[in-house]
Amino acid sequence: MGAATNVVDNKEARLPREVKDALQSMASEWDDVVDSKALQVIPLKGAMTNEVFQIKWPTRGDNVSQKVLVRIYGEGVDVFFDREDEIRTFEFMSKHGQGPRLLRRFRNGRIEEFIRARTLSASDLRDPAISALIATRLREFHELDMPGPKKVWLWDRLRKWLKAAKRLSPLEEAKAFRLESLEEEISILEKKLSARHQRIGFCHNDLQYGNIMFDEGTKSVTIIDYEYASYNPVAFDIANHFCEMAADYHTETPHVMDYSKYPGLEERLRFLRVYLNSSGKKPRDSEVQQLLQDVEKYTLASHLTWGVWGIISEYVNEIDFDYKEYAKQRLQQYWKRKPELLGSS
Missing domain, CATH: 3.30.200.20 (Phosphorylase Kinase; domain 1)
Structure with a gap:
């Protein structure tokens, strides 16, 4: 983050x-x-x-x-x-x-x-005008032709992080976080989500409000901080952005996610239409619906990614943030949403 x-x-x-x-x-x-x-x-x-x-x-x-x-x-x-x-x-x-x-x-x-622009705040992500600018800019980002192999990094990265989390966690904690079962969860997600139709693009992978700058004068947004950027399914990047709407890192409890703030159906559709429209060609309804479904499923990958990230961060990061509690909330949300989004597998 x-x-x-x-x-x-x-x-x-x-x-x-x-x-x-x-x-x-x-x-x-x-x-x-x-x-x-x-x-x-x-x-x-x-x-x-x-x-x-x-x-x-x-x-x-x-x-x-x-x-x-x-x-x-x-x-x-x-x-x-x-x-x-x-x-x-x-x-x-x-x-x-x-x-x-x-x-x-x-x-x-x-x-x-x-950059002489302001960093967005949590509430800015809900502003339809700013959200539309983010959708357009994200599409441009996804179409960047970065040097290097254009392969999906998500699953390898998750497995690598899970290994590190297991290595760092005491036994009791590994049990509480169900780390042993996460290997299988990653494989399930990879199998269920790797559809032939999905678009792979250069993804930011951490599109929270603090990584977006807004210039009030030119009414333009700039995406910053590329530490986690890599090629991935674009649906994952959008899903991650939607999940970030449940976060506010400038409260007394910055680690607490409020999932009632996850964007509703209309808000998600508006973002996806602008995103798809920005290529200059009006998307078919079926295209919008397909992306909507894919994005929802990829929220599971986002919860797993940042859940495991939180467990590791507890041990390697000195910044004052309750990483363990944050990890707990992301993984709880994963288990809660999985049956609904993937069926009971």
Whole structure:
């Protein structure tokens, strides 16, 4: 789960020396910065994989301060994705105008362009106008021609994560989470959901509100944070986005999912119609219905993915978030919805 932004206090001490040096050398090349050493460091709250900081410098004119974003990679999270793959994706995206530009890399992080747009909030996902922009942008994302093999990553990734979860969990916990039975569940899902008709595209795989920026001026959205991005069935990506509507990571209990907020039928259909329409060709009703069914089934894969992710995160992530409780809710939802969505198999 990527970054949602909420400004907290100024803690320059948390930046490693090499990062400060890189920032100062960058700022010294900018004409309008008064003093490259006078940088203000603002940690951004809501990130669950990395530490993210907004950096700003006062400028000579009356114009706004110079800003960049520093991302320091989380310890131990290489169990989830290959950092080199993620950086390649990031560079590809920035070349193709899809996200922020990469300004500098350092040993365990990078400096990115600061996008002058706001991060969405949980309620923004329910705004029909914003939701339509997300649907259109997601379709563009899915059609990116990324270098590398165009194969589905979902099932291999889930199996790999499950192995890690079993390795890290004490016996009692593994029992409580029914980890032994999840291997079979992954196989059932793979068999039931891998239909011939499904479209494979380049997927974000973590489209929560904190990974979407909105520019009020141009009324455009930008999708950011590609750590989990890979080729997958597009129905999985959409399903995951719908599941994220049940989350609000900026409450007193950010780990609590409220499934009454899962989008209703009309809301889902509206999103899917815009998504399919954005190719310029009006979709047939049967196409919309097929995608609707596929997306609903893929919510099960989303619950399993983030359930297992939560179990691992409890052991590898230092961020203040109740990962175990979050995992429990995602897996409970999986078992609750499975009979209805797959029949009783």
